[in-house]
Amino acid sequence: MVPLNYYLLLSAVLFVIGAAGVLIRRDLIVILMSVELMLNAVNLTFIAFARSLGSMDGQVIVFFVMTVAAAEAVVGLAIIISVFRHHRTLDPRQMQLLKW
Amino acid sequence: METLSLLRLIPLVPLLGTGANIFFGARLGRKNAGLLASAAVAFSFLLSLWIFVLLPATGSFRDTLFTWIESGSFKAQISFQVDALTAVMLLVVTGIGFLIHLYSLGYMGHDEGMVRYFAYLNLFIFFMLLLVLADNLLLLFVGWEGVGLCSYLLIGFWHQDHTNTIAGNKAFIVNRIGDFGFLLGILLLVWELGGQGVWGIDFITLKGSAHLLAPEKVTLITLLLFAGATGKSAQIPLYVWLPDAMQGPTPVSALIHAATMVTAGVYMTARLHFLFTLAPATLAVIAAIGALTALFAATIALAQNDIKRVLAYSTVSQLGYMFLAVGVGAFSAAIFHLFTHAFFKACLFLTAGSVIHGLQGEQDMRKMGGLKERMPITYWSHLIAALAISGAPLTAGFFSKDQIIWQAYTGPNGTVCLWLMAWITAGLTAFYMFRQLFMVFHGECRAAEHVRSHIHESPRVMTVPLIVLAFGSVFAGWLGPPEFMWGSAWDRWLGPLFGAVEEVAHGDKGQEIFFMLFTLAIAGAGLYLAYLAYLRGINFPGYLSSWAAGFPYRLLVNKYYIDELYDLLWVRPFTGISTWLAKFFDVAIIDGIVNGVAERVRGSGLFWRRLQSGNIQHYLLGFLTGTLMMLAYYLYR
Numbered sequence: 001m002v003p004l005n006y007y008l009l010l011s012a013v014l015f016v017i018g019a020a021g022v023l024i025r026r027d028l029i030v031i032l033m034s035v036e037l038m039l040n041a042v043n044l045t046f047i048a049f050a051r052s053l054g055s056m057d058g059q060v061i062v063f064f065v066m067t068v069a070a071a072e073a074v075v076g077l078a079i080i081i082s083v084f085r086h087h088r089t090l091d092p093r094q095m096q097l098l099k100w
Numbered sequence: 101m102e103t104l105s106l107l108r109l110i111p112l113v114p115l116l117g118t119g120a121n122i123f124f125g126a127r128l129g130r131k132n133a134g135l136l137a138s139a140a141v142a143f144s145f146l147l148s149l150w151i152f153v154l155l156p157a158t159g160s161f162r163d164t165l166f167t168w169i170e171s172g173s174f175k176a177q178i179s180f181q182v183d184a185l186t187a188v189m190l191l192v193v194t195g196i197g198f199l200i201h202l203y204s205l206g207y208m209g210h211d212e213g214m215v216r217y218f219a220y221l222n223l224f225i226f227f228m229l230l231l232v233l234a235d236n237l238l239l240l241f242v243g244w245e246g247v248g249l250c251s252y253l254l255i256g257f258w259h260q261d262h263t264n265t266i267a268g269n270k271a272f273i274v275n276r277i278g279d280f281g282f283l284l285g286i287l288l289l290v291w292e293l294g295g296q297g298v299w300g301i302d303f304i305t306l307k308g309s310a311h312l313l314a315p316e317k318v319t320l321i322t323l324l325l326f327a328g329a330t331g332k333s334a335q336i337p338l339y340v341w342l343p344d345a346m347q348g349p350t351p352v353s354a355l356i357h358a359a360t361m362v363t364a365g366v367y368m369t370a371r372l373h374f375l376f377t378l379a380p381a382t383l384a385v386i387a388a389i390g391a392l393t394a395l396f397a398a399t400i401a402l403a404q405n406d407i408k409r410v411l412a413y414s415t416v417s418q419l420g421y422m423f424l425a426v427g428v429g430a431f432s433a434a435i436f437h438l439f440t441h442a443f444f445k446a447c448l449f450l451t452a453g454s455v456i457h458g459l460q461g462e463q464d465m466r467k468m469g470g471l472k473e474r475m476p477i478t479y480w481s482h483l484i485a486a487l488a489i490s491g492a493p494l495t496a497g498f499f500s501k502d503q504i505i506w507q508a509y510t511g512p513n514g515t516v517c518l519w520l521m522a523w524i525t526a527g528l529t530a531f532y533m534f535r536q537l538f539m540v541f542h543g544e545c546r547a548a549e550h551v552r553s554h555i556h557e558s559p560r561v562m563t564v565p566l567i568v569l570a571f572g573s574v575f576a577g578w579l580g581p582p583e584f585m586w587g588s589a590w591d592r593w594l595g596p597l598f599g600a601v602e603e604v605a606h607g608d609k610g611q612e613i614f615f616m617l618f619t620l621a622i623a624g625a626g627l628y629l630a631y632l633a634y635l636r637g638i639n640f641p642g643y644l645s646s647w648a649a650g651f652p653y654r655l656l657v658n659k660y661y662i663d664e665l666y667d668l669l670w671v672r673p674f675t676g677i678s679t680w681l682a683k684f685f686d687v688a689i690i691d692g693i694v695n696g697v698a699e700r701v702r703g704s705g706l707f708w709r710r711l712q713s714g715n716i717q718h719y720l721l722g723f724l725t726g727t728l729m730m731l732a733y734y735l736y737r
Contacts, residue, residue, distance in 0.1 A: 010537055019724060027200030 007048035014041035028083065028090040032076050039069045104154075107163035109178045110147050110190065110458050111229035114140045117222040125215035134208070137218035138201040141225055145194035152187045159183075162235065169238070173291070173299035181235035181303075184597045188435060189232040189367055192442045193360050197225050198567035200355040203450055206562035207351055207457060217257060217349070224250035232367060234304035240368065244282070244332065247361045248275045254347040254356060264347040271341040278331015278338050285324030289375075292317050299553050299729060307374045316376070322375055322382040323501045329365030335423060336393045339416045340663055346408040347465050350453030353408060358415045358449050359442040366422045366438050370431045372600055377429065383513055387427025391508070391521040394420030397662075398528035402535070403645075406463050407452045412534050414489065417525060425504045430513035432594040433503045436580045439590075440488070440496035443572035447485035450566055452536045454478040454558045455540060459551055462622055465536060470545035477543045481566040488573040490530035491623045497578030501526065503582065506615045526619050530626030538634035582616075584609045652694035 021034030033058060043062045050058030084090055117140030124708070125133045151161065160183035169176040182190065201221060208214050227250060231243025249272075256268030289302060296312040298305060310318070329335065334342035345357045356362070369376055376383060394417045401413035418441050425434035456463055458475055472479045488495035505526060509519035545552055557563065574707060580590030631636045645653035655661070711722075 021722070028220050037560055048638070098714055 004048055004052045007044060011041040011044040011048070014038075014044065026091050026093065028080050028092060031092070032073070032080065035076075036069060036073065039065060102159065102161055103163065103180075104151070104161040105163050106147065106591040107151070107161060107182060107233065108165060109318070110144045110151075110194075111180075111226050111233060113143050113147075114177070114222045114225040114229065118226065121219035121222065126214070130209075131205075131216040132220050133215040134201070134205045137222045138198065138205065140222055141194055141201050141513050144225065144229065145198045146192075148187070148190040149192050150180055152191060152629075155182060155184070155187050155197060174301075175299070176236055176238045178239060179235045179302070180233040182233065184594050185367075185370060185435065186232050188439060188456045188594070190229065192439060193225065193228050193232060196359045196442050196446050197221075197228075197355060198445065199218070199568055200351045200359075200450070202349040203354075203453070203562050204349075205236055206559045207453055210347060211349075213257065217254075220250055220253050220257070221352075221355070224254070224356060224361070231364055235304075236300075237289070237306070237372075237589070238301050240371070241286060241367050244364060244368075245279065247356070247364060248272065248332070249290070249360055251275075251345065251356050253683060254341055254352040255345045257352070261347075264536070267341075267344040267347040271345050271666075274338050274341040275331045279325045279326045281325075282328025282331075285321050285328065288317070288324060288479075298676050300530050303371065307373070310374050310378055318375060319379040319381050322372075322379040323385065325368065325372065326382060326386055329368055329545075330389065331365075331422075332368075333362050333365030333417065333419050333423070334393075334416050335365070335389050337396065337398060338391060340666060342416055343409050343412040343659070346406070346412050348410065349596050350449060350456060353412070354446045354449030354453065357412065358445040362415065362419060363422070363438045363442070366419070366426065366434055368494055369423075370427045370435055370598075371534075373431050375571065376426070380513070383427050383429060385427070386423050387508075387513055387518055390420045390425075391518045391525075392420070392429050393417065394424060394525045395521045395528075398525045398532065400656055400659050401527060401532040405465050405655060407455065407468070407540060408449070408463060409463050409538065410532060411445070411448055411452060414448075414471055414529065414532065416447065417529065418489070419532065421501060421504050421522065423438075424508055424518060425511075428507050428513045428518065430504065430507040430511050431598045433500070433507055435594060436590050437500040439579075440500040440573075440576045443569055444485040444488040445574045447481055447566060447569035448489065449483040450562070450569065451478045451485065454562055454566065457558055457562070458555050460542050460546055460554065462547065462551060465539040465547050467548065468540045470541070470549070471541045471555065472541040475541075475557045477563045477566060479558060481563075481570040482537060482541065484570040485573045486533040488577070491526060491619060491628060493620065494577075496572070499577035499581050502616050502619055503580070505619050506612060509615070511612070519650055523619060523622060527622035527626040530623040531630045534627050534630035535634055538630060582612055584612065612654030 018034045018036075018038035018041060021037065022031050025031055043065055046058040046062045046065075049096065050056065050062075080090065083095065085096060107521045114137075117137045117364045119132050120136060121128070125466060128136065155161065160181055162181045163180065164177055164179040166178055201218075204217065204221065208217050211217065227243045227246030229243075231240055231247060234240040234243055252272040254266045255271050255575060258264050259268075267597075283617075286301075289306070290299075292313055293299070293306075293309060296309065298309040298312065300306070313321070331338040342357060342362065346353055348357070376386075397413045397416035397420060401410050401417065404410045404413060418437070422434045422437050422441075425431070425437060454475065455468065455471060455478060458471070458478075459468065462468065484495070488497040491498045505519065505522045506515050508522045509516065547555070579593075580588045582588070629640075633641050658664075
C-alpha cells in the first residue's frame, strides 16, 4: 500500500502549483483552472486521510467540495464571459476599476 | 404667616401677557397687544392693592408653589411672600408700571415693534415682581437676573442703530460684573450657614440664624452682596451703564432705569437688613459710596445737554441718597425715598418723553426752549416733579430727602462728612433740575424751523399718566412727614419690619427743624442760581466754563473721563487679550491642533492607499501571505 506521506506530498505539490498559477498567470480562465487544481489538491488530502484513518467523514466532505467547485466553475465562467464581452480581454491587470 | 394662594397670580398674569403677546401678538394687532399688556399689569396692581388692604401690620402672606432645589438638607422653594416691605414694592412696581404701560400706548403707538415692546415690558414686570415677592435669596436672584435681561432687551430695543446695541451690551456686561459678586455672596452665605448646620436660604431662616456667622464672614458676605447692588443700582464704580441705558425708549427709562429695576439693590439691602446691620464696616462702605455717588453724579448732571442724560445722572445721584440712608442704618428712610423717587423721577422721564415726542426725537436741550405754552400739561407736570426732587416744601422729595440728609448726620452711623456731601448734593439737584426746566420750557424756542411748527401737546393717553404721577410727586410724601408735623404713617408701617434693627434717630425737634431749613436754603439757592443763569441771562455758567482754562468744565462735560478710564483700564486690555486669543492662539494653536491631526490622517492615507493597486492578483498574494503567516504562528509558537 502506498504510504500516506506520498499522497500528502503530491497534494502539497499540486496545491503549490495551483497557487502559483493563480498568482502568476495572466489569463482568467487559467486562473480559474488553477483554483480548481488547488481544490482538488485539498480533496486528495481528505481522501488520503479518510483512507488512512478508516473514516468516511473525509469522503463526505470531498463530495461537498466537488459540488461547490462545480457551482463555482459555472458562476466563474459566466462572469468571465461577461467580463470578456465588456473588456475584450481576459488579462486581470486590465481590470483595475475598483482601486482607490 | 398666613397662606394666600392668590399671590402667585400677581407675577403670573404679566407672564401670561408676555406669552400671549409673543405667540399671538401678530394676530392681535399692535393696539390690542398693548391693551392686553396694560390690562395684565392693571390686574396685578388691583390684586396688590387688595393684598395691601388685607395685610395686617406685622404679619405676612405666603404662597408656596413647589420645591425647586432639594439636595441633602439644603432646600429652596418657589415660594412667594408679602410683608410690609414687599407690599410697598408691589404697589410701586405694578402702579407705576401700569401708568407707564398706558403712556407707552401713546408713545410707542407708531412703532413697528410695538408687540415686541409690550412683550418685553410685561416680562420685565414679571421678573420685577418675582424679585420683590421671592421668599428666598435664590429666587430673588432669578428675578434679579431676569430684570437685567429685560433691561438689556429694552435698551437695545431699536437694534437697527448700532449704538443702541452697544449700550445694551454695556448695561448687561457691567451688571454681570456686579452679579458675579452677588452670586459669590449668596454662595458664601449658604456655605457659612451650612457650616453652622443651617441649610436654608429663605429669609426667615436667614434672619433666625444670621447671628451664628462670624463677624468677618458677615462683612465679606455683605460686601459681595453690595457689589451686586452697585451694579444693579448704578453706584460707583459700576454706575457707567445707566447713562448709556438712555438709548432705550423713554418709557423704559422711566420704568426700568428710574422707578423700579435700579432700586432693586436698595430693596435687597433692606430685605437683608438683619445681615447688613451685623456688619458695621459694610454699612460704612455703603454710606460712603452712596454719598460719594450722590455728589459725583450730581456734578456731572450740571453740565449735560441731553435731556435724558441729565435725568439719568440725577437718578444715579438719588440712588446714592438711598444707599446713604441704608449705610447710616435708616432703612425705612431709604425705602421711603425709593417710593417717592419712583413717582417724581418717572414723571420727569415721562415729561421728557413727551417733549421728545413733540419735538420729533430731539433730545438736545440747547435746541429746545419756550415749550411752556405749547405743552402746558407736560410743563406743569415737569415743574411739580422738579420741585419735588429739589425738595420744595410739602412735596414728596421734601419729606423723603430731608429725612435722609438729617439721618446722615444724626443716624446711628451718621457723620458730619456724609451730611455735608448730602447737603451739597441737594443744592446741585435743585440747580440742574431747574436748569433743565428753564432750558426746555422757558425762553426763546431754539428748535429748527420745520420742527417748531409741529410742536404739540401729547395725546391724552400720555398726559393722564403725567397728571397722576405729578399728584403722586406731591402727595406720596405726605405719608412720611417728620414726627413734629403729623407723624409718619410710613414709619409705623415699615418700622416693625426693621424693628430693633433701626433706631430711628429721634433727635430733638429744634435740631430737626434747623436741619430742614438749612437744606431748604441750599436747595433754594440752587434754584435761584438756575433762575439767574438761564432765565435772566446772567452768564455766570459761561464764565465758569472758561474758568481755569475751561478744565473743570471739560471734566464735567466729559463725565470725569470715567468711561475713557474704564476703556483704558479694562476694556482695551480685555479686547486686546481677546483679539490675541482669536487672531493668534485660536488660529495657530487650536486650529493648528485640529488641522494637524487631519493632515496626519490624510498623509497616512496617501501613503497606505498604494496597497490598493486594484490588481486582483496582488490581493490574492496578500491573502496567501497572511494565511501562511497565521499558519506559521500556530505551528511554531
